[in-house]
Amino acid sequence: MKNAAQTAFSATSSVLRTIGMTFMHSFRKRETVLYPEEKPYLPPRYRGRIVLTRDPDGAERCVACNLCSVSCPVDCISVVKAEDETGRWYPETFRINFSRCIYCGFCEDACPTYAIQLTPDFEMGEFDRQNMVYEKSDLTIAGVGKRPGYNFYRVAGMAVGGKDKGEAENEAKPVNIKTLLP
Amino acid sequence: MMEFTQAEALGVLATVAKTLIILVGAVLMAALMIPIERRLLGLWQDRYGPNRVGPFGSLQVVADMVKIFFKEDWIPPFADKAVFVVAPAIIMVTSLLAFAVIPFTPTWTVANLNVGVLFLLAMSSLGVYSVIFAGWASDNKYALIGAMRTAAQMISYEVFMGLSLLGVVLLAGSFNLGDIIESQRGMWNVIPQFPAFVIFFIAGCAEIHRAPFDLPEAEQELTAGYHTEYSGMKFGMFFVGEYLGIVLISCLVTVLFFGGWLGPWLPGFVWFFLKAFTFMCFFVLLRASTVRPRYDQLMAFGWKILLPIAIVNVAITGAIVVATS
Numbered sequence: 001m002k003n004a005a006q007t008a009f010s011a012t013s014s015v016l017r018t019i020g021m022t023f024m025h026s027f028r029k030r031e032t033v034l035y036p037e038e039k040p041y042l043p044p045r046y047r048g049r050i051v052l053t054r055d056p057d058g059a060e061r062c063v064a065c066n067l068c069s070v071s072c073p074v075d076c077i078s079v080v081k082a083e084d085e086t087g088r089w090y091p092e093t094f095r096i097n098f099s100r101c102i103y104c105g106f107c108e109d110a111c112p113t114y115a116i117q118l119t120p121d122f123e124m125g126e127f128d129r130q131n132m133v134y135e136k137s138d139l140t141i142a143g144v145g146k147r148p149g150y151n152f153y154r155v156a157g158m159a160v161g162g163k164d165k166g167e168a169e170n171e172a173k174p175v176n177i178k179t180l181l182p
Numbered sequence: 183m184m185e186f187t188q189a190e191a192l193g194v195l196a197t198v199a200k201t202l203i204i205l206v207g208a209v210l211m212a213a214l215m216i217p218i219e220r221r222l223l224g225l226w227q228d229r230y231g232p233n234r235v236g237p238f239g240s241l242q243v244v245a246d247m248v249k250i251f252f253k254e255d256w257i258p259p260f261a262d263k264a265v266f267v268v269a270p271a272i273i274m275v276t277s278l279l280a281f282a283v284i285p286f287t288p289t290w291t292v293a294n295l296n297v298g299v300l301f302l303l304a305m306s307s308l309g310v311y312s313v314i315f316a317g318w319a320s321d322n323k324y325a326l327i328g329a330m331r332t333a334a335q336m337i338s339y340e341v342f343m344g345l346s347l348l349g350v351v352l353l354a355g356s357f358n359l360g361d362i363i364e365s366q367r368g369m370w371n372v373i374p375q376f377p378a379f380v381i382f383f384i385a386g387c388a389e390i391h392r393a394p395f396d397l398p399e400a401e402q403e404l405t406a407g408y409h410t411e412y413s414g415m416k417f418g419m420f421f422v423g424e425y426l427g428i429v430l431i432s433c434l435v436t437v438l439f440f441g442g443w444l445g446p447w448l449p450g451f452v453w454f455f456l457k458a459f460t461f462m463c464f465f466v467l468l469r470a471s472t473v474r475p476r477y478d479q480l481m482a483f484g485w486k487i488l489l490p491i492a493i494v495n496v497a498i499t500g501a502i503v504v505a506t507s
């Protein structure tokens with residue numbers, strides 16, 4: 001009998017305590033972030049909308065190597081290569097279908113020239129699916145993005161546009177392998 | 183042909199107008215309970231709830247209603263059509279009929295029945311048919327399990343729901359709800375009849391199958407219980423019926439235990455509304471905080487604990503009433 005009374009008391013008080021504790025939540029801060037009014041902080045490395053950056057001189061970085069397109073798990077990047085009169089490669093078409101993109105960032109990892117980069121912006125809603133396809137002009141931005149001061153052709157050993165072999169930064173002159181002279 | 187005097191005709195018109203106002207008011211209050219509940223649940227779960235449509239999300243219910251009106255009202259091919267269609271109407275009709283005897287102010291009652299309490303109990307019992315019909319007609323095992331649980335829950339709870347009200351009736355010496363309110367002029371029934379109040383409130387929760395006694399529609403176990411197969415406006419009627427139940431039980435608790443319209447300074451209706459509204463919010467708080475008991479625990483709790491308490495309460499109240507009269 002005593003046991004039953006104890007059980008009844010503890011059960012009742014437990015229920016009442018629960019109700020009281022829930023009621024006290026009226027005075028707590030609410031966890032919800034009211035999104036459109038209150039923007040969340042996105043770190044600079046956040047993987048959002050993809051952009052094509054330029055090098056510090058203002059020329060486009062992309063060399064149309066197609067590595068991003070190859071690495072893309074959902075095949076949403078389409079690049080068509082072209083070559084200018086100095087022998088430099090550039091993309092004639094650079095098209096990303098954002099309705100397919102999964103924002104994995106593999107393209108950014110694959111890019112040898114830091115041209116393609118993901119940015120902290122995800123607000124890309126459209127009413128028409130066709131508007132989710134971004135052309136090169138939509139993707140290219142004026143700045144260097146996350147990689148300031150990097151210019152692929154200035155450090156690469158390739159002869160291109162007036163810069164010959166051995167003229168890149170930190171690059172030794174080519175060695176004549178046919179001679180024995182020091 | 184019957185001859186009406188002008189006074190009689192006006193009286194009939196006044197009654198009809200009153201009826202309509204109370205009907206519309208009850209349904210509106212039930213509809214308004216939906217956003218209120220969602221906002222309050224949000225408050226007690228440290229979130230906001232719907233706050234976009236209209237001021238403070240108050241027009242959310244309008245958006246929901248528009249949506250539900252345009253939904254396909256589908257009757258499953260395996261369902262028992264007639265019963266399937268009738269079931270949601272029953273819960274609406276019985277809940278709304280029960281409002282007829284509730285005295286909102288000394289002059290605002292649709293039907294001043296001298297058996298008001300019995301009428302209320304009868305109406306709330308009839309509401310069970312709705313659930314059982316729905317569960318049976320759906321021809322769906324989850325719906326049927328929900329309906330079975332309702333049946334079991336109702337047999338255990340109707341008994342002491344009625345018994346708990348006997349104490350109040352004994353104190354007032356009348357089944358008329360207006361007389362019961364008037365009898366509380368000195369002291370609200372909640373003080374001398376506290377056990378009855380607790381029992382009635384618990385039974386009321388079970389009656390309108392609200393959490394923690396929402397076994398018939400336990401989402402986690404039975405998808406949606408008896409209204410699993412319902413869609414569109416038929417589902418809407420079950421929904422509104424449930425909220426009408428909350429309004430009804432809150433009004434009943436106010437009338438039977440908290441002195442209805444009685445109260446200083448403010449007009450009677452305002453007191454009635456404030457008291458009833460407090461209980462409606464308390465129903466939401468209960469839903470936010472309590473856990474659902476197991477099916478057998480619920481019945482054991484009803485038969486082994488609440489029923490004896492209710493009987494003892496009636497016996498003691500009866501003894502005191504006899505001794506003092």
